[in-house]
Amino acid sequence: MARIQGDRPLAGDGKDELGFGPTAERLAEALASGTSSDGLVVGVTGKWGSGKSSLINLTQAALRRRVPANRPHVVEFKPWLVGDRDALLQGMFAELVSGIDQIELEAGNATGFTLRKTERATTALREFAGLLGGVGKVVKAGGAWIPWLGGIGGLLEDFFRWMANGKSKSLTSSKKKVCDRLAKLKRALVVVIDDVDRLDPAEIVEVLRLVRSVADFPNITYVLSYDQEIVSHAVLATAKVKDGHAYIEKIVQITLPVPIPEAFDLRRWFERELWAMDFPATTEVQQRIGEIIDYEGGRYLLTPRSVVRTLDSIRFYWTVLNDLVDLSDFIWLQFVKVGNPTLYEWITVYLTEMSACASGRSTIPEHQKAKARISLDAALKREDATFGDVCSRLADHLPGISHYHTEPEGGIYERVDQREMERAIGARRLASPDHYRLYFAFAQPTNAPRVSDFIDLTSALSQSADQAEELLRQWQGQRLTSGVTRAEVMLDRLSANGLASPTPGEAKHLLMAYANVMDDLGERSVNDFGGPDVWRRAMRSLPVLFEALGDQRKAVVRQMFTEGTALLWLTSIFRHETFAHGRHGDRPDSDRLLTSDELDVVTEVMLARYKAMSLSDFTASSRPLSMLFAWQQGGDDHGPRTLLANGVESDEGLISVLEHLCGRVHTATPTSVREIVTLSRSNISSLVDYEQSRARITALAENATDEVLRAKAKTLLRSFEDGDRF
Structure with missing residues (x-):
């Protein structure tokens, strides 16, 4: 990695990347031969960072190379040191x-x-x-x-x-x-006063007055370098004159604007220096970086100083981030940081909030989205751009940004597809909620998986399924500030290639750990439609694990469903695959976890396990309805009905069975979420006689002599009524 250059101008013997050499030689010739008998003041002008000091240094070097007889003596005066x-x-x-x-x-x-x-x-x-x-x-x-x-x-x-x-x-x-x-x-004497525009406004005016007082000394040429606009503004503010430019013209007789580098030359200079750092980049990453240099480089590499500062920022950060973040995102962000600091600050806030959304601990209200869009538009206005102009570029690096959006509102904080987020995590992109903070602060977000977590997991998987199971239980007991558990975060990362190329043994140990621990983990996880969140996170890692099994795959699948104690989680997979393969329902899904032969094995095993269970085994479960549906959907329509028919013969049995067949509906208000317990025809009619069951409950609610039984019947009757409405 090349050394950081810092904000230093090109030395007289330095490499002239932008072709200032010929200009410097001709300026030196003019200074050596054109000194006025009454003195002369020459202004070298240019924007901050345009290369004024580099041109001055090259000119001084050219003067000193001249033969003594035709070489003026150069004096450097540095007023900022005074x-x-x-x-x-x-x-x-x-x-x-x-x-x-x-x-x-x-x-x-x-x-x-x-x-x-x-x-x-x-x-x-x-x-x-x-x-x-x-x-x-x-x-x-x-x-x-x-x-x-x-x-x-x-x-x-x-x-x-x-x-x-x-x-x-x-x-x-x-x-x-x-x-x-x-x-x-x-x-003759040539007095060089560089960087006049770096002085305070009052000091700028004093230097100009000083030069004016001695400007007519013969045999002396004064060469001042400055930004015309900055110095003019300082004169207006301090000298109280009407026209700052006119004031300067009374002192400076001749001006030489610094040659404006071609945008192409600046980008190619940047590119040469960048690849000289010997980055390990794939062809795809190199292509992305090439696009960034051409597009963002065209927007932000406006002066030689911007090239140097961007390269130095890359050199400084990359020494410690080289294997932790995506190179193309990293370079893109350095361009933004140097070229538009306001946009850079907006991105830091945006990614922090998007990370909170990804963890499930936060949502972005509409008024906040609108405010953020206004701030973004203001940041882009600084570079004469609109959101519509650059949204596709932002979307290449930031999550939740629309690739095409021309409306004055919206286009940010959009929903991020789970697979898209997993890809970002796996590639350590700026859009990753686990890695974004590394790009700004050398550290991962507090709720991101630690390196030690992956080391612990690898160690456990190399030993046994029991060790992996114990580690998952331990992680489930660690709730992070985001509200989720460490187990949920780690399972998310496993689905995003967090476990790189597991061996068949490691894959088997983790799958068997899942098969034994997932029901317990689900009891302490956030539950919503479709089951506990931790189950879905684990299921997303199954394709990688099944693929890693190789020839052992079918045998391990059988072992999982035969020996696994997490029957509810296994049931959720069984039902998912039954629908995905089109064996129940009319909407087969191509996103399958198991092959057809493997599903045959799982169906055989799971139906056998259900048949071996008693009614009390089902009612002791937190999700009996899911297992009963799986039993039916797996091809045994009569087994569940027969089991339940025997259970509902008595009034007490009927109430007990119906209590376990209740479903739950959540309704939201602006201030709360309400859970409604329902008994709907669509849910239970395939398992029990709906009309008969409802009639019996209605009668018990009115006539039961046992007060406890009557109270339970009244509650179930309300569930029937709510089932009609929801």
């Missing part, structure tokens, strides 16, 4: 003095710095500086002593003391002396 106005003045003149000293040194004329030689340019310049900015302060720049040649610091102190005694000349005569002496210099 404090107040006086310090700016001091620093500026200190740099000029140092530059002039260097010119005279190179000319072999730097000895004998005495007060008697006041004609010397340095002496005249110090005198002028003292008049401008305060006697004796020019010997310091930013609080540090200037390392003058030949011990000149002490002589300067004497000089300023001499000035303080009233022997200084007027400002005009002093400036004339400076100009006369500078005009005699054998080489």
